[in-house]
Amino acid sequence: MTQPRAVICPSCGGSIEIRAAGYTVTLGCRYCGSVLDVAHEDVRLIKAYRRAVKNFAIAPGARGTLFDVEWEVIGALRRRSAESGDWQEFLLFNPYSGYRWLVLAGAEWQFGTMLLDRPENGPRSVSWRGGDYLRGDSETATTVTVLGEFYWKIARGDEARATAYTRGAEVLSCESTADETNWTQLIPLDDSAVSAAFAVERKFVGAPQRRARRNDTDDLPMMFLFALIALLAVGLVQELVSRPRVCTESTSEIIVGAPSFTTRIGTLEVRRAYQFVTISAVSSNINNRWIDLDYSLVNRQTQQSIDAYGLIEYYTGTDSDGPWTEGSTGAETLIASVPRGTYDIYLDGGAHGWPNDPSVTVKQVKPDEWTVQTSADAENPWAPPEKVTVWFTACTGGFSWGMFWLIGFLLFAVPGAMLWWRHREDD
Amino acid sequence: MTLRLKLFTAWCLFLVATSGVASYYGWSLFADSASTSSSSGGARGPTHK
Numbered sequence: 490m491t492q493p494r495a496v497i498c499p500s501c502g503g504s505i506e507i508r509a510a511g512y513t514v515t516l517g518c519r520y521c522g523s524v525l526d527v528a529h530e531d532v533r534l535i536k537a538y539r540r541a542v543k544n545f546a547i548a549p550g551a552r553g554t555l556f557d558v559e560w561e562v563i564g565a566l567r568r569r570s571a572e573s574g575d576w577q578e579f580l581l582f583n584p585y586s587g588y589r590w591l592v593l594a595g596a597e598w599q600f601g602t603m604l605l606d607r608p609e610n611g612p613r614s615v616s617w618r619g620g621d622y623l624r625g626d627s628e629t630a631t632t633v634t635v636l637g638e639f640y641w642k643i644a645r646g647d648e649a650r651a652t653a654y655t656r657g658a659e660v661l662s663c664e665s666t667a668d669e670t671n672w673t674q675l676i677p678l679d680d681s682a683v684s685a686a687f688a689v690e691r692k693f694v695g696a697p698q699r700r701a702r703r704n705d706t707d708d709l710p711m712m713f714l715f716a717l718i719a720l721l722a723v724g725l726v727q728e729l730v731s732r733p734r735v736c737t738e739s740t741s742e743i744i745v746g747a748p749s750f751t752t753r754i755g756t757l758e759v760r761r762a763y764q765f766v767t768i769s770a771v772s773s774n775i776n777n778r779w780i781d782l783d784y785s786l787v788n789r790q791t792q793q794s795i796d797a798y799g800l801i802e803y804y805t806g807t808d809s810d811g812p813w814t815e816g817s818t819g820a821e822t823l824i825a826s827v828p829r830g831t832y833d834i835y836l837d838g839g840a841h842g843w844p845n846d847p848s849v850t851v852k853q854v855k856p857d858e859w860t861v862q863t864s865a866d867a868e869n870p871w872a873p874p875e876k877v878t879v880w881f882t883a884c885t886g887g888f889s890w891g892m893f894w895l896i897g898f899l900l901f902a903v904p905g906a907m908l909w910w911r912h913r914e915d916d
Numbered sequence: 917m918t919l920r921l922k923l924f925t926a927w928c929l930f931l932v933a934t935s936g937v938a939s940y941y942g943w944s945l946f947a948d949s950a951s952t953s954s955s956s957g958g959a960r961g962p963t964h965k
Binding site: 731804824826895 | 921929940
């Protein structure tokens, strides 16, 4: 019998007792989940990661009596294979009887004893203590989660080739790695016997974990596919349902630096109870300038105005990283919930220069007539003012990209969260 | 088809239908309508570096 030894977790400072001192090489901190190498005097931190005890049917530290021996669960593993999904393995320890395994696969419990005498190999079976065990399928078992302490070095991601040999309900499990081959005899255990011996988490009592996990694996790709199809449907529905699309176009020249001016872009008729109105503005000769675009949709019948704004800004320059550009030469303005009616679309626009406005002089020659002169050009103070040309297209209907991406987020959030949760459990 | 997949399919259909209704009534959370403010009046420029 060995004396328990206490070590201090270098990750969280928690004091942890090693129950199988002298045998235990790897120890998982019960406070922070760090994996510690306790074979060294200074207790090295191998890898720290989060781990939830609640994901195991039995928490390390639990004690229970099976086959008239009191066992303590000192380690727990979650392992996975492509063929069988997930299962849990618990390392039991008794100072007089040594180590045993408790395995939860699906809703079935098995009690495992390591074999000291190797079975004799046959072509399709093995023979052990007078019994023949038929060879089943082989699979690669990957360790997903490690919790507690073990008598060998183990880490997440460790792989072993596992082959099951069956004789009735009894199984001989052969696990091979590059370094060694281990045989374990597994006999079935009644669910109630395990529940009576240990405090089994309620959600694992009688729950077909393996099957549930397989379903997780199966329907998650389908959920992503459904989300993608739904997102495409959302785009199509938005495009089709927001019709009919009727447009009007116009062009305006805006003097850079001059006070804003008002002009009429055109007239639109909204034929449905409510509809989007989209106004696109594109300028071809804008550089280091911005154009404020204030739109007003004035209902001819009621004279009520619906206001919206747009902005075109486009800048270029060169710095230590080379040439750069910023902004766009176009802007699309989406006006929502425009009621049925005929609307005159007015623009109150102004163009400005960066870093400074060109200096212009505005003179009123008649009550309704103004002249604009540029005085920035010292050699030619009478040079014509700089103008930017803007093409406007106003249409009924529209596509709300914001709504499209919001719904896309809501669609993919569900399978995305499930995928994240699954990997979080793995960590 | 699992119950979870059925529920998710219902969620997808709900969002598609919501999108259709919103488009039909020209409603969007991300419209550029300006009831209180105007874009003009402020100085602008590149935010590059």
